[in-house]
Amino acid sequence: MDTKNLGFNSKLIHAGMFDDQFGSATVPIYQTSTFKFKDADHGAACFAGEDDGYIYTRINNPTIDALENLVAELENGYRGIACSSGMGAVNTIYMALLEQGSHMISTAAVYGPSRVVIEKHYSRFGVEATYLDTCHPENIRNAIRPYTKIIYIETPANPTMDVTDLAEVVKIAREHNIITVADNTFCSPYLQRPLDFGFDVVFHSITKFLNGHADIVGGVIVTKEKEIYDRLRPMMVTLGCNMDPHQAYMVIRGLKTLSVRMDRSQENAMKIAQYLETHPKVKWVRYPGLKSHPQYDLCQKQMDGPGGMISFELKGGLEAGKVLMNSVKLCMLAVSLGGVETLIQHPASMTHSKMDKQSRLNSGITDGLVRFSVGIENVDDILDDLAQGLDKIS
Numbered sequence: 364m365d366t367k368n369l370g371f372n373s374k375l376i377h378a379g380m381f382d383d384q385f386g387s388a389t390v391p392i393y394q395t396s397t398f399k400f401k402d403a404d405h406g407a408a409c410f411a412g413e414d415d416g417y418i419y420t421r422i423n424n425p426t427i428d429a430l431e432n433l434v435a436e437l438e439n440g441y442r443g444i445a446c447s448s449g450m451g452a453v454n455t456i457y458m459a460l461l462e463q464g465s466h467m468i469s470t471a472a473v474y475g476p477s478r479v480v481i482e483k484h485y486s487r488f489g490v491e492a493t494y495l496d497t498c499h500p501e502n503i504r505n506a507i508r509p510y511t512k513i514i515y516i517e518t519p520a521n522p523t524m525d526v527t528d529l530a531e532v533v534k535i536a537r538e539h540n541i542i543t544v545a546d547n548t549f550c551s552p553y554l555q556r557p558l559d560f561g562f563d564v565v566f567h568s569i570t571k572f573l574n575g576h577a578d579i580v581g582g583v584i585v586t587k588e589k590e591i592y593d594r595l596r597p598m599m600v601t602l603g604c605n606m607d608p609h610q611a612y613m614v615i616r617g618l619k620t621l622s623v624r625m626d627r628s629q630e631n632a633m634k635i636a637q638y639l640e641t642h643p644k645v646k647w648v649r650y651p652g653l654k655s656h657p658q659y660d661l662c663q664k665q666m667d668g669p670g671g672m673i674s675f676e677l678k679g680g681l682e683a684g685k686v687l688m689n690s691v692k693l694c695m696l697a698v699s700l701g702g703v704e705t706l707i708q709h710p711a712s713m714t715h716s717k718m719d720k721q722s723r724l725n726s727g728i729t730d731g732l733v734r735f736s737v738g739i740e741n742v743d744d745i746l747d748d749l750a751q752g753l754d755k756i757s
Contacts, residue, residue, distance in 0.1 A: 379433030449568025
């Protein structure tokens with residue numbers, strides 16, 4: 364069945380499916396490391412690229428292919444590349460698109476390890492990066508150098524919830540023949556599709572909203588065109604950061620409920636953000652669904668919903684944050700995000716702790732900032748838990 368013209372929810376259920384010999388109603392798990400050839404000529408043809416048969420799971424696998432094709436359809440892209448982790452996807456992109464002497468422009472408040480790996484490791488091989496506030500397109504334009512190869516955007520940003528104008532980034536990049544990359548983890552393709560705005564590459568930590576159940580780790584890349592796909596795919600194979608077939612099956616299973624999970628999550632998040640915004644112990648709240656968000660109008664324009672992520676700061680700063688995180692019971696103190704369970708964490712001491720303090724503060728990640736991933740529990744239970752935790756702050 365051709366699924367390209369189906370609605371988003373129908374694609375979640377049917378895209379990526381293929382007919383196996385037994386007519387399985389779900390994608391089978393091809394839990395194998397290698398595949399046997401029909402004969403010597405078939406094997407030679409597969410290795411020569413003259414036959415699309417399967418060779419070895421690090422290179423390709425039917426279960427993994429199904430996931431890659433599914434996410435590519437959801438993002439309206441050419442093809443997908445599934446990786447063993449979100450950082451596997453990040454490093455595949457960096458290794459394939461950057462080289463010695465090249466330069467990258469990136470959102471300052473990007474996922475911590477995505478920035479740290481550039482600053483501490485790629486820099487040793489002559490790669491340079493400029494981290495800045497990408498909410499203002501002129502900052503990007505002013506940072507471009509003759510050897511800038513990538514503009515790397517995370518929107519909404521982790522964990523500040525800053526939002527970048529995707530169409531403006533593409534306009535600037537095309538003027539200078541620069542490749543555009545978007546981390547779409549916070550939104551998922553249900554709420555935002557950067558390729559539709561002209562981005563060249565989009566990727567996800569599939570661990571988060573796409574899988575949605577906090578039981579696997581993975582990443583996925585989707586390209587808009589074949590040319591960049593043909594650069595990225597061999598790099599993933601060479602790095603050996605391929606996804607496992609069972610891992611891919613679990614993500615396909617989780618993806619079937621993406622829209623219903625995200626609808627509940629963002630419905631809960633709006634009520635929680637409104638509650639926090641009026642609480643006397645909360646200094647500020649950053650949530651794309653609130654009119655107080657600095658880029659609220661842009662959020663309405665390029666996102667199909669505000670999502671399930673909230674950032675806020677308590678008036679008591681770091682110590683008040685510690686009291687809250689140590690007092691909640693329903694809300695789990697844990698890193699990661701995008702699962703059915705509500706998670707709370709402190710970026711300065713956890714996910715972004717390896718950034719130097721000044722860079723962290725310059726990125727808007729203050730000592731007292733709290734990141735809140737809203738789950739699908741009954742919202743009154745989440746609110747009651749937050750209320751009792753906030754009450755313990757002196």
